[in-house]
Amino acid sequence: MNGPSWAGSSAYVHPSLLQSHLEAYASWRHDSLDTSSSSTNSRPLSAPNTNSSSLSTPSQNTNNNSGAGGPGAGASTSSLSSSVPAPPDYIAKPFTRINDRTYFRDPENPYPLPCDLPEIHRQSLRTMTLIRVFGTPFCAPQLKDKRPKKVLELACGSGLWSHACHDCFLEQHDVGGPELPKDTSKDNKSTTSFTGLDIVHIAPDLRRKGVNWQFVRHDLRKPTLPFPSEHFDFVFIKDAGLCQSATAQQIDLLGEPLRVLKRGGILEVWDSDHVFRALLPNPTPPPNLSKKDQKHANTTATYTISSATPFAAAQNKYLLDYNSWIEKAFEKRKLTPMPCATIGLSFTTEADAFQSSGSRRVAIPLGAEVRWEQTSGRGKLNADQLALRQTALTTTIQMIEGMEPMLMEASGKSRDEWDRWWAAMTTDLLQKNGLANGECLEVGAWWGQKR
16 A cells, blocks of 8 residues: 655655555564464454454453362352353453444443554554644654654554654654764664553554564553653654543643653644534634744645634535534543644643643645635645645545444434435535535644653
């Protein structure tokens, strides 16, 4: 699979990064299957099944009657266990299959998206999209000149961001800078270590790609992270708004990441809103926007936004349907459909913890032909700009598809009714220019340097 056509243009993204990362993932998966086939145990629960595009789940051995009580005790235990079913083990067997997709089966886990190969691809494309929109894998200006030694990626998924960040640091090192003298020695290049953390292990072994990498399995719903205080120089969180309830995020979203961050270290959070609005014509850039960021926004045909940027409700009837269903479904799961607002508030609340902080909010129009753009003298989009918007739209449609069981329940539609709605929606968005009124994907990045 090749990366998007814009991957090698002016922003920092290697053209082959996505392909290289997925090749590493496939190699890791192949080795996992080879190892498991030589054992009587079931396949590792973390290994994705590339044939069925899902994560495999281990079979449970319920026939072990051995114990200190001898055969009689074993028979008694067996009889008891057959009459009283054991509570479900969501750690040993975390997944369930719904409509040929793999989801978490723990009803207490609010995460609404699948955990399978198509979703890994979607998240990888979204990561590449955001890197293109922001220009690099991180926005904190302090990291442009000083490479951190220990990096933590929370909710790491496939680990693509860590892979991209590693390559970016190597690129910076080769170019050189105030604190990065040019030196091509291998030892100096491997000084940054990356730790990925997630509830399941779906990332490949990035060490095969030259990344100093380790994975830690951990549920972010737990109150503490499994690391000592002041351990990392850079903590990065992306798309974690679906991992915790809105209440938990409002109470203490940044507390644990700040605890494990060293003094002077950088905390950065990226996320996207899950409801869609329409950007009103010719928005004025924020007054404090740098010339560099404005130039990059012009290059990518995106819009840097602020709290004063004018929006209207989405005009597309299918996105209006989706918005109402996602708000209803997320309320039931205690999730927020607009995590960008929650994250911004959290950074404001924790302002005293930072010696400096910043943010960037960007609206990516999902339509290739927005009416007011055509009358504003901006000119036609070039191939890279079109590809960026098409990729953002593709990942949005794939996200809606991944949430199908939850959205169908919220809509009250039958299977036939849902299928008709889905067919009409995709036709309208992809073929009928149904996004000409400026409906956007809203994304954001927030960062701060710890005191």
